Amino acid sequence: MSDLFVRKATGMVRSWSVFDAFIYAFFSINLVTLGFYSFSQMYYFGGGMIPALIISAVFIIFEVVVYASLIAVMPRSGGDYVWQTRVFGGGIGFILAITGWWFTLWLWTPIYGDMLRQIVITPLLGAFGMQQAAVWFAGPGTPLFVCSLLTLVFVAVVIFLGMKSYARVQKYSFYAGMLGLLIVIVLLFTGSPEKFKAGLDANSAAYFGTSGSLYEPTVEQGIAAYASTPLMGGTFGLIMVTLPYLVFFNLWPNWGATLYGEVRGATDYKRNFSGMAWALGVTTALAIIFFLGVQKTIGWDFYVQANAAWWNYAWGYVTEAPPLPVWPNPAMLAVFLTDNRLIQIVVLLLMSTWWFGWAGTLFLSSTRVIFAAAFDRLLPEKAAELNKNGTPVNAMLYMILPAIIVAALYAYDVAGFKSITLAATQGIAIMYFGTAIAAIILPYKKKELYEASPIAKMKVAGIPLITVAGLIFGGFLLFLLVEWFFDPWLNSGGVPPGLYGISIANTNSMIFLGSCYAIAAAIYYGFKSKRKSEGIDMDKVTSEIPVE
């Protein structure tokens, strides 16, 4: 649309910066938090990590197309919740979105807490010579629960300050984090295996009070824990079965996608797409560079074995702590390549910003969906109440109180609750699946809306691009869901936990997931019935008014 024929009117903003959009998407598929954490747990696969990263990115680019398309067609609409409700009608959007964007986030709380201690607290305490505290924080039970509570305090502070302030924190964190990662990569590429071995022993002794050589015993424990994941290679089938674990890291480029503003044309679609696609591409490239750096200096086999030794202990398969008594944080291993403690501390602080610039959005989507549901009268009015400072106190309580209970179950591993880590991804992926279906049928079910949208002319062999992308992304999600629910390793081995730990054989996982959907359905149908008794037909207020 030529600017000549657009008048000055409220909301006629210019396009946002693609680079800014990139930053938020880049931080959502966070290499240092989600990436390093999930890579380390993937020590027992047969598919190469580099091909797995590339293949997953190829599938996820279609997720980017789906979300950029939906934002272009239905901006300002509240995301998955409204898209699904508009396309499917009824309670499907409510149940899937409430579970995906709200309940599932309770489970992410202890996971964020685990990353806080492993990426921030433990390495820094070690660097400052507080050996006992560093090791204590890395341990099971109470330390994890404490860190989950610290995470909740941080998130509450962010909500209190508001996104206006936190969006700036994120931007500064991006620059600081990138500087830290650059130094880590330089250290990895300029170091040598000999220097690493010496640095590991010396610094681990200084940080955590260990003694003697750590390298050989770690290798032995890693081998005993069946460390096997290669850097390259593996059959296509073996690579594919790594993806349901890997998406814990990179399924989220859409997380920070902006939904606001007046869509002026196809360019806005491209800007949204570019922000997310660049984030996916750059993060994937950085992950590959990081892996190659690890291979050069730390040694790929040792990296996988050290991770295997740690998680075999952390997951409770063995009771003896590994020689390195903390999570083998790759940033920390990299700073062990220098003897300068000041540089070590500076780099660890810079790398901490990856957590601080990311964790604040833990409940961002939950707040939005709680507010949207309250405005639709499907939650009590008080759920969306703001206090005098503009803080959504009740919505915060709806998120924080259950999250404390879930964090306790997870931290103390009540009845094996810790095994359901990947359900945190599964719950959101199920919601994404609903959105993918909505994207597939949108051009046909909402024909007029689609044809008057900025993506109306984007077609592949005559088929709307959004439909094609939805089919591929939906197919990928279906594959993930089948793998998660019907774990292939479980089927051949016959016993839990299987490859992913969240199959139908994991009672905890099924109870958690089932409870979430049951609560969401109870809320929806309960409030719908209540409103009906008050004279409000909820089906009618979401139905389209006839035009003629």
Place this chain on the structure above:
Amino acid sequence: MTTIFFATDIHGSDICWSKFLNAGKFYGADQLILGGDMTGKAVVPFIHQGGSNYRVTLLEQVFEITNEDELTDMRKKVRSRGYYPYLTNPDEIQELEKDPAKVSAIFLQEVLKVVQQWMELAEKKLAGTGMKIYCCPGNDDMDEVDDIIRESRTVVLAEGEVVNLASGHEMIASGWSNRTPWATHREEDEDQLAARYEAMISRLKNPSNSIFNIHVPPYKSGLDEAPELDKDLRPVLAGNSMIPVGSTALRAAIEKTQPLVSLHGHIHEGRGSTRIGKTLVINPGSMYEQGTLLGAIIKLGKNKIENYVLTTG
């Protein structure tokens, strides 16, 4: 009990206007109230290419029109987003590029043409129902719009007035907003807004049982959050930074007067409801360009709100 249906910011969308006219019957509402910003934001030139051919650029996509059916279909698409189709030729486009004043004149002509059509449609659709529509144009609406509405027998221009609704509730209405970065038609400083509100409030007989229909939302109500913009009107931090942009004068007026309900629009992203003291404050938001009519149903009892819900129609 009286049931009110309120919608706002339909910005020239034919679909939304038709839905609004049908909303009374659809939702069982007794009273229709339309918030400000009735007029669209863009004219879309249909550039004649000879014969039955036109070239149309809609949302940065070029469409080649080759026959009457396609032309009708394209006009409908353009109108569905609240834009105004304008049949022209390459020579006129060249002239217009040199003379923005002529573009403004075309804009006004097209806007008023559609408002006139809307008034006629309202007369036709609501004939025999006894229902009237109360509206007050918003800050994006040209002054000339008021003259057309004044001529209508079905649509009542409520700007600056205290209106007595059939339910017995008094309603004050204004489409004026606080200052925006776009220097629109009806905006002024907060002290002027305060005086404007006071002039109406002072005429209310029963303020605590009244309705405020004010286009701009109150400051820091959560219903006035919009993307923070830089000096070039670009959303900063990719739209992740939201700031309150409502009126402080209005907030003070609501806090002091405590009307029963306060209805707003202006910020399309600000869909929601909240309370300021005892007052229920609502901004149903807007998705006019998607042809979706966002609204609110409010069931009013004597001196109280029986119930309310936001709608997506």
